[in-house]
Amino acid sequence: MKNTLPWRPALALAASGLPAAAQTPAAVPGYTYGRKSLAKAPYTLADLASLKKTLLFTEDDERALRQSKAILADQTDAVLDVWYGFVASIPELVYYFGDAKTGKPDGAYLEAVRKRFAVWILDTAEAKYDQAWLDYQYEIGLRHNRLKKNKTDRANSVPQINFRYIPALTIPITTTLKPFLAKKGASTSDVEKMHAAWVKAVLLQSILWSQPYIRDGEF
Amino acid sequence: MKNTLPWRPALALAASGLPAAAQTPAAVPGYTYGRKSLAKAPYTLADLASLKKTLLFTEDDERALRQSKAILADQTDAVLDVWYGFVASIPELVYYFGDAKTGKPDGAYLEAVRKRFAVWILDTAEAKYDQAWLDYQYEIGLRHNRLKKNKTDRANSVPQINFRYIPALTIPITTTLKPFLAKKGASTSDVEKMHAAWVKAVLLQSILWSQPYIRDGEF
Numbered sequence: 001m002k003n004t005l006p007w008r009p010a011l012a013l014a015a016s017g018l019p020a021a022a023q024t025p026a027a028v029p030g031y032t033y034g035r036k037s038l039a040k041a042p043y044t045l046a047d048l049a050s051l052k053k054t055l056l057f058t059e060d061d062e063r064a065l066r067q068s069k070a071i072l073a074d075q076t077d078a079v080l081d082v083w084y085g086f087v088a089s090i091p092e093l094v095y096y097f098g099d100a101k102t103g104k105p106d107g108a109y110l111e112a113v114r115k116r117f118a119v120w121i122l123d124t125a126e127a128k129y130d131q132a133w134l135d136y137q138y139e140i141g142l143r144h145n146r147l148k149k150n151k152t153d154r155a156n157s158v159p160q161i162n163f164r165y166i167p168a169l170t171i172p173i174t175t176t177l178k179p180f181l182a183k184k185g186a187s188t189s190d191v192e193k194m195h196a197a198w199v200k201a202v203l204l205q206s207i208l209w210s211q212p213y214i215r216d217g218e219f
Numbered sequence: 220m221k222n223t224l225p226w227r228p229a230l231a232l233a234a235s236g237l238p239a240a241a242q243t244p245a246a247v248p249g250y251t252y253g254r255k256s257l258a259k260a261p262y263t264l265a266d267l268a269s270l271k272k273t274l275l276f277t278e279d280d281e282r283a284l285r286q287s288k289a290i291l292a293d294q295t296d297a298v299l300d301v302w303y304g305f306v307a308s309i310p311e312l313v314y315y316f317g318d319a320k321t322g323k324p325d326g327a328y329l330e331a332v333r334k335r336f337a338v339w340i341l342d343t344a345e346a347k348y349d350q351a352w353l354d355y356q357y358e359i360g361l362r363h364n365r366l367k368k369n370k371t372d373r374a375n376s377v378p379q380i381n382f383r384y385i386p387a388l389t390i391p392i393t394t395t396l397k398p399f400l401a402k403k404g405a406s407t408s409d410v411e412k413m414h415a416a417w418v419k420a421v422l423l424q425s426i427l428w429s430q431p432y433i434r435d436g437e438f
Contacts, residue, residue: 092269
């Protein structure tokens with residue numbers, strides 16, 4: 001896994017589909033936000049409120065996230081090109097999209113995840129923190145964990161994404177997002193506020209996504 | 220736990236001891252960084268290198284952290300006043316310093332932790348990522364988890380700090396640190412770099428500290 005170049009064709013393939021923004025979320029396979037079939041999250045809205053307080057996450061952050069939505073709406077594909085490029089540059093990360101037997105990255109799997117990732121950007125910017133949102137965070141966590149990874153896309157990939165990378169990805173995701181937040185004429189101060197809100201929002205989600213990895217009673 | 224005021228006296232008491240900077244680290248009870256008695260961390264220096272890559276953590280960040288050390292050296296008590304004030308303002312957090320039976324915050328426990336916290340600020344700024352550092356991160360994680368909480372200080376407090384708050388505290392710790400980084404004349408650009416490096420460094424540590432909470436084979 002030392003040479004990252006062999007991974008690149010499959011990652012490029014994943015970028016060659018329909019622009020995600022051209023699809024309505026409901027048409028994205030495996031996107032089940034709001035579905036009644038989802039399990040209820042094992043954490044409550046009160047737990048969420050306590051976490052937001054700890055994260056210094058306020059209504060100002062919600063406003064900043066919503067400001068970012070219009071800015072990002074037609075840039076999700078460009079953002080994903082950067083994020084997939086970043087993953088492609090780190091063998092330890094592209095590994096999680098690899099075939100469990102051959103190790104070769106799975107183009108179809110990468111593409112399926114990418115479409116949901118585009119919708120996720122706008123959902124995060126929407127900042128609507130209700131029970132449906134909470135239940136979908138739990139679902140996303142399960143899909144990273146061995147409990148449910150690969151099932152949504154019927155992929156033959158490795159059985160889990162290790163916990164350690166989930167909170168860690170907060171940094172590259174929000175660092176590489178910042179230039180896109182600045183591309184539509186927002187003031188420097190507003191870009192800083194949107195970036196700070198995104199860091200909190202992604203870290204918050206990564207904590208909720210980690211729940212399936214945590215020993216019973218310790219979350 | 221709705222009224223936070225009753226907690227404040229014990230937290231104020233915790234600030235009334237010797238200034239932490241006046242103590243040498245070796246004299247701080249329970250500070251065991253570098254001791255041969257420590258267990259070997261269950262993660263390796265290679266794991267650490269992969270995590271740093273994922274966190275976009277570079278030598279520039281190490282330099283920025285070291286630049287912050289001289290800036291913070293005589294401000295650790297002032298920083299801790301802010302951090303303890305923040306904890307005091309959130310009942311869900313001060314709970315973890317409370318007596319397991321009465322719920323009353325334990326002044327002696329708060330004070331003992333505070334002394335190590337002061338040393339931790341300068342250790343984080345030192346950015347020396349070797350095996351001894353890794354082993355001490357594991358020890359710190361154990362001391363948050365039910366495996367070892369309270370033992371170092373023989374406290375009668377609640378049995379664990381729940382996982383969810385450990386990565387979350389990255390935000391208040393680094394957000395409230397930023398004004399202190401700016402107090403000694405560093406350029407705005409250098410303050411931004413030091414702050415960004417601190418966010419990465421604290422998130423990195425919070426991930427390592429989380430290891431004891433993670434199900435077998437999923438870290």
